Amino acid sequence: MFNLSASIAYHARREPDRAAIIYRDEAISYADFHERIRQAAALLQSRGVGRNDVVALFMKNSAAFLELAFAASYLGAVFLPINYRLAAPEAGYILEDANAKLLFVDDEFPEIVALETPKVIVDAAAQADSRRLAEPGLAVPEQAATAEHDLVRLMYTSGTTSRPKGVMHSYGNIHWKSIDHVIALGLTSKERLLVVGPLYHVGAFDLPGIAVLWVGGTLCVHREFDPEAVLASIERHRLTCGWMAPVMLSRVLAVPNPERFALETFGWCIAGGEKTPESRIRDFTRVFTHGRFIDGFGMTETCSGDTLMEPGREIEKIGSTGRALPHVEIRIADHEGHWLPAGQIGEICVRGPKVTRGYWNAPEKTAEAFFGGWLRSGDVGYLDDEGFLFVTDRSKDMILTGAENVASSEVEAVLYEMPQIAEAAVIGVHDEKWGERITAVVVLNPGQTLTLEEIDRHCRKRVANFKVPRELKIVEELPRNPSGKVLKRVLRDQYNA
Ligand code: ATP
Structure with missing residues (x-):
């Protein structure tokens, strides 16, 4: 039964x-x-x-x-x-x-x-x-x-x-x-x-x-x-x-x-x-x-x-x-x-x-x-060769910049290494020259500040140049659905508008 x-x-x-x-x-x-x-x-x-x-x-x-x-x-x-x-x-x-x-x-x-x-x-x-x-x-x-x-x-x-x-x-x-x-x-x-x-x-x-x-x-x-x-x-x-x-x-x-x-x-x-x-x-x-x-x-x-x-x-x-x-x-x-x-x-x-x-x-x-x-x-x-699954990204969250595919989660992982950052979401924003421009939207830890130059310096040592964010948005909180997932489509709509 x-x-x-x-x-x-x-x-x-x-x-x-x-x-x-x-x-x-x-x-x-x-x-x-x-x-x-x-x-x-x-x-x-x-x-x-x-x-x-x-x-x-x-x-x-x-x-x-x-x-x-x-x-x-x-x-x-x-x-x-x-x-x-x-x-x-x-x-x-x-x-x-x-x-x-x-x-x-x-x-x-x-x-x-x-x-x-x-x-x-x-x-x-x-x-x-x-x-x-x-x-x-x-x-x-x-x-x-x-x-x-x-x-x-x-x-x-x-x-x-x-x-x-x-x-x-x-x-x-x-x-x-x-x-x-x-x-x-x-x-x-x-x-x-x-x-x-x-x-x-x-x-x-x-x-x-x-x-x-x-x-x-x-x-x-x-x-x-x-x-x-x-x-x-x-x-x-x-x-x-x-x-x-x-x-x-x-x-x-x-x-x-x-x-x-x-x-x-x-x-x-x-x-x-x-x-x-x-x-x-x-x-x-x-x-x-x-x-x-x-x-x-x-x-x-x-x-x-x-x-x-x-x-x-x-x-x-x-x-x-x-x-x-x-x-x-x-x-x-x-x-x-x-x-x-x-x-x-x-x-x-x-x-x-x-x-x-x-x-x-x-x-x-x-x-x-x-x-x-x-x-x-x-x-x-x-x-991997033992059958362990690695999730790179949602297809819709992959960023296409200058003909290169970038997994937003890979860039986020690098951003999370920065002590200033509490939460990070990386999205592609429409760009005349590159198709999409990699944009980091972050929530800072209390009392911290952050500039695009600092992000640039940190990321360049860790990932290829084309994966480095070109724009930084500091926000109070990330839009999330009730189960806690970041709504990247909301961020894309907001910054594309
Ligand atoms: P949609 O409404 O667009 O179909 P959803 O977020 O409502 O998406 P859910 O069924 O709640 O759908 O979540 C499933 C998705 O969550 C997976 O397709 C994957 O993108 C993501 N996901 C689930 N587990 C993991 C994990 N461990 N690591 C990374 N991403 C994960």
Whole structure:
């Protein structure tokens, strides 16, 4: 039986008192979580939700978020987590595109509450006791007999490079993803996972959240990201592992005097979704003396985590996102779709049972993204001779300057070596002479100054002349999407205008 709630029911029978979720410092046992899922399923059913209907969630992280997602699956419905930072017209577009039957929305989002669509308004302040979602006297349905290829989730990509597309996830996708994460990370019921990224994003929900619930571990859910609260929570709940976007990790590593916190239980942290600066990887073990940093490459389209760095190779292979997991194949293709040998740079392509079958309602986008069963990631990179993946750049972020291709991430890595720089994004800005002019957009560390000459002096020693930034923009902050990724298209639009 392929149902997300199947493993919850299993652990509820076996070890009912074991904590499934910690939310606002309150532990919810497997027995309780299972009952909440059943109650939420009864509520969904009473609102007309049935098999294959789409249930949208416009909610911040909470126990209720997870209960509703699992309740939708329990009923054989499809859940659709929406990025809660989207404006009403953007959310409206997704609700319509997905043909959502019912929307759950936190009451702190009045513009979404005002949308004309069938909805349940969630009392955000009362969410610690999410039994309020249930209504007395409702009949609890049977768990639906869902199958491997049935749809369980629609997840719209964060739209870093284009308008959001609805990625379809089947039970099989999530099942194989979980198997791979259990194998690669050696997950057991002792795992207590920090969940601090937004649950509408594949990293926070899947990497490896679902797999931790599979094996009977515990998710410690934070409603919002606060770097100091992360350290306090690791200490208080003796958390063993986590996933963070690189920008979150940077902020956690910058908390003053981290030795105030007992962090020795924290065994590993995965970062992905964007390149983690190498200096942060080295900083990691200074703060988490018992922890290892795991870079991982993945996409919404593949339910996250296609590669993970292996224990003991982090420093030797620094800059790599690790090797493909057992049921994932990764190859590099040239422009014509021919496979390239180790060491050669081309487009990263992924195949395997955790890869989506395509985009909702968009057969032409699906056809563009796949060839011969392989998903084209839109990322440029290479495999070394041991199969370690190195992500060079997104194709759209490559800069073409004077007929030379420059990977923005390579220049960023060199900029991150400068002590003045806290955050860096390198983009190509239209230039009459060069086609694109390499422009460094940076956030400075407190009290620092920086000139283009200093950048020039530093970079010339490290990279070829044509890769050296010709322009410098110092900004207060970089535009990022809610999962923390730098929106380079926003920077390009701004500086091209
Ligand atoms: P879009 O909306 O343009 O499709 P997205 O950012 O919304 O993009 P996601 O599925 O959230 O899509 O992220 C997947 C992308 O994140 C990958 O294609 C890659 O560009 C980037 N990425 C993921 N992991 C890593 C990593 N470890 N290092 C570098 N880049 C990464």
